Amino acid sequence: xTSTYDxxxxxxxxxxxxxxxxxxxxxxxxxxxxxxxxxxxxxxKRLGRPPRDVAEEILGRAELSGVAAVEIxxxxxxxxxxxxxxxAEQLTGLRDDDRLGIEAVTxxxxxxxxxxxPNVAKEMHVGNLRSTVIGDALARMYRFAxxxxxxxxxxxxxxxxxxxLIEHLLDSGEGDDATLSIGDLDAFYKEARTKFDADDSxxxxxxxxxxxxxxxxxxxLRLWRVIVDQSIAYLxxxxxxxxxxxxxxxxxxxxxxxxMLSDVVTDLAAxxxxxxxxxxxxxxxxxxxxxxxxxxxxxxxxxxxxFGYAASDLAAVRDRVDNLHAxxxxxxxxxxxxxxxxxxxxxARMAGWLPERVRCEHVTFGNVLGPDRKMFKSxxxxxxxxxxxxxxxxxxxxxxxxxxxxxxDDAARTQLAVEIARAAIKYADLSTDRHHDYIFDLDRMIAxxxxxxxxxxYAHARLRSIFRRLGTPWESPxxxxxxxxxxxxHLALGLLAFPEAFEASLATLQPHRLCVYLxxxxxxxxxxxxxxxxxxxxxxxxxxRLALCDLAARxxxxxxxxxxxxxxxxx
RNA sequence: GCGGCUGUAGCUCAGCGGAUAGAGCAUCGGUCUUCGGAACCGAGUGUCGGGGGUUCAAAUCCCUCCAGCCGCACCA
Numbered sequence: 001x002t003s004t005y006d007x008x009x010x011x012x013x014x015x016x017x018x019x020x021x022x023x024x025x026x027x028x029x030x031x032x033x034x035x036x037x038x039x040x041x042x043x044x045k046r047l048g049r050p051p052r053d054v055a056e057e058i059l060g061r062a063e064l065s066g067v068a069a070v071e072i073x074x075x076x077x078x079x080x081x082x083x084x085x086x087x088a089e090q091l092t093g094l095r096d097d098d099r100l101g102i103e104a105v106t107x108x109x110x111x112x113x114x115x116x117x118p119n120v121a122k123e124m125h126v127g128n129l130r131s132t133v134i135g136d137a138l139a140r141m142y143r144f145a146x147x148x149x150x151x152x153x154x155x156x157x158x159x160x161x162x163x164x165l166i167e168h169l170l171d172s173g174e175g176d177d178a179t180l181s182i183g184d185l186d187a188f189y190k191e192a193r194t195k196f197d198a199d200d201s202x203x204x205x206x207x208x209x210x211x212x213x214x215x216x217x218x219x220x221l222r223l224w225r226v227i228v229d230q231s232i233a234y235l236x237x238x239x240x241x242x243x244x245x246x247x248x249x250x251x252x253x254x255x256x257x258x259x260m261l262s263d264v265v266t267d268l269a270a271x272x273x274x275x276x277x278x279x280x281x282x283x284x285x286x287x288x289x290x291x292x293x294x295x296x297x298x299x300x301x302x303x304x305x306x307f308g309y310a311a312s313d314l315a316a317v318r319d320r321v322d323n324l325h326a327x328x329x330x331x332x333x334x335x336x337x338x339x340x341x342x343x344x345x346x347x348a349r350m351a352g353w354l355p356e357r358v359r360c361e362h363v364t365f366g367n368v369l370g371p372d373r374k375m376f377k378s379x380x381x382x383x384x385x386x387x388x389x390x391x392x393x394x395x396x397x398x399x400x401x402x403x404x405x406x407x408x409d410d411a412a413r414t415q416l417a418v419e420i421a422r423a424a425i426k427y428a429d430l431s432t433d434r435h436h437d438y439i440f441d442l443d444r445m446i447a448x449x450x451x452x453x454x455x456x457x458y459a460h461a462r463l464r465s466i467f468r469r470l471g472t473p474w475e476s477p478x479x480x481x482x483x484x485x486x487x488x489x490h491l492a493l494g495l496l497a498f499p500e501a502f503e504a505s506l507a508t509l510q511p512h513r514l515c516v517y518l519x520x521x522x523x524x525x526x527x528x529x530x531x532x533x534x535x536x537x538x539x540x541x542x543x544x545r546l547a548l549c550d551l552a553a554r555x556x557x558x559x560x561x562x563x564x565x566x567x568x569x570x571x
Numbered sequence: 572g573c574g575g576c577u578g579u580a581g582c583u584c585a586g587c588g589g590a591u592a593g594a595g596c597a598u599c600g601g602u603c604u605u606c607g608g609a610a611c612c613g614a615g616u617g618u619c620g621g622g623g624g625u626u627c628a629a630a631u632c633c634c635u636c637c638a639g640c641c642g643c644a645c646c647a
Contacts, residue, residue, distance in 0.1 A: 038589050074590050160646055280645050290643055291572065302645040309647045336641055432584060448609045450595045458609060465607065516585060535606040
């Protein structure tokens with residue numbers, strides 16, 4: 001079905017086109033009418049005519065009869081009020097559409113989304129939260145839109161940190177390495193790090209160990225494998241706990257690109273892009289300077305002949321374009337890496353590895369802050385582990401559920417607590433503009449009131465309970481939606497706006513737009529719910545209201561699931 | 572120094588070229604003998620960091636200043 005917005009837009013567009021080809025009607029939802037078109041003023045300006053005049057002419061040419069009533073207001077706004085017939089028709093269209101008006105794309109693209117990317121030797125912590133949550137939401141949204149998503153979890157399983165770990169492992173005696181738990185590894189990593197920072201000879205040995213790793217020394221690789229295997233198994237558990245779609249198959253870490261790194265250098269050299277500087281092999285993409293105003297290099301091979309992460313990132317670009325046939329590549333990585341990615345993309349373009357047709361974007365995000373507005377840390381000043389974050393959220397959700405003395409048994413209640421906890425954490429992360437930092441406040445995000453994940457889940461569960469109370473399976477009858485109360489109409493308009501909200505959210509890679517939409521819908525819903533009796537109403541009115549409830553429940557369910565948030569049937 | 576990001580109601584955040592700047596929380600006041608009250612309705616508060624400029628129209632675009640955060644060659 002054609003969405004309400006698209007229908008209006010195309011009608012208006014035809015009329016605008018007759019005055020100036022391609023003139024933008026600037027169609028928006030409105031608080032003064034259902035929709036408003038603001039494009040007349042700009043057009044009139046270009047035409048050198050009085051705006052209201054132009055508005056009249058557009059009105060005369062737009063085929064809107066049966067669709068919307070239009071009024072010219074103020075300097076030349078077009079205020080559109082949807083006709084009852086059109087509203088009813090659109091709602092009927094939604095009723096029969098599993099996708100609620102969101103059409104699957106006709107051209108399926110292969111979209112490679114690089115996200116999460118923890119370090120395999122460490123436990124996952126808040127620093128990994130946003131990439132994981134935002135990336136997973138984008139992956140789900142792309143899939144729903146009908147694209148082919150290839151998730152890549154570019155874990156840090158290579159290079160100096162790993163060399164450092166192996167070196168430390170040798171120092172302290174390997175022992176029964178097969179029993180190294182991830183908790184041990186985390187402590188182990190910290191020890192190694194401390195030693196690396198304090199001890200120059202250890203640092204040197206680590207650097208040589210990188211080379212051994214990169215050149216495939218068997219003993220080095222054996223130790224490496226031990227650590228990696230355990231880490232991947234651990235990561236999988238965390239992703240499952242959080243309801244993240246990443247699997248071990250998506251783990252394609254830095255190590256994967258190891259055997260492509262020398263080709264990166266050779267091919268860059270062949271293209272005449274490599275410059276040696278201070279013993280390192282570099283590419284100088286134009287437009288990047290350091291603090292002294294000198295050209296800034298992208299170091300592809302370090303002076304110790306080890307490869308840096310620029311090399312593996314370049315190899316990854318080639319792999320994704322050549323072997324995965326990516327039409328679009330997203331890197332969900334924090335903003336501090338902005339310059340690095342700009343340089344990598346620039347070099348890839350210079351080398352001809354990244355064709356113009358491939359959209360390649362660094363999807364940045366801000367920091368997670370504590371209540372003091374500084375980087376979120378535990379009371380003791382340590383980074384907070386995702387497992388403990390979720391654990392605490394689950395405890396609180398569970399406690400809240402127990403207070404409501406529901407009829408759930410322990411197992412069901414615990415499961416529900418998990419779903420609520422995930423929703424709280426994910427929604428808090430997704431619902432603000434990803435560019436901004438946000439303050440992590442568990443009390444607020446897990447509240448059942450306000451703009452929170454649990455509130456949206458509850459809105460959905462309330463609807464589902466209505467249908468449960470019916471006692472018999474309900475199938476939406478053909479109803480003539482008449483929408484006689486303002487709340488019904490308001491809700492209906494909200495339901496019809498789902499496609500544009502979804503599409504805008506996806507097009508801008510900003511999941512928070514979908515969150516804003518869903519919260520607004522939930523508010524319309526509760527207002528409706530309060531003003532319009534459903535089960536106690538009768539006849540066609542009851543059918544109509546049930547149909548609205550059904551649509552709202554489906555919209556919330558799809559909207560939440562596409563964000564990676566569960567929509568429980570019962571709360 | 573250069574570059575980037577951020578500065579909107581007491582707090583947390585939407586809005587990013589359109590008509591009186593919105594929501595949640597908190598505060599205050601109401602509603603309803605609940606189709607699940609984990610509800611609804613109403614009220615108040617804003618130099619949209621400051622100052623210039625562009626525009627019929629600026630929180631939104633440009634310049635500048637202030638404040639804060641981040642990045643700026645061999646750690647990823």
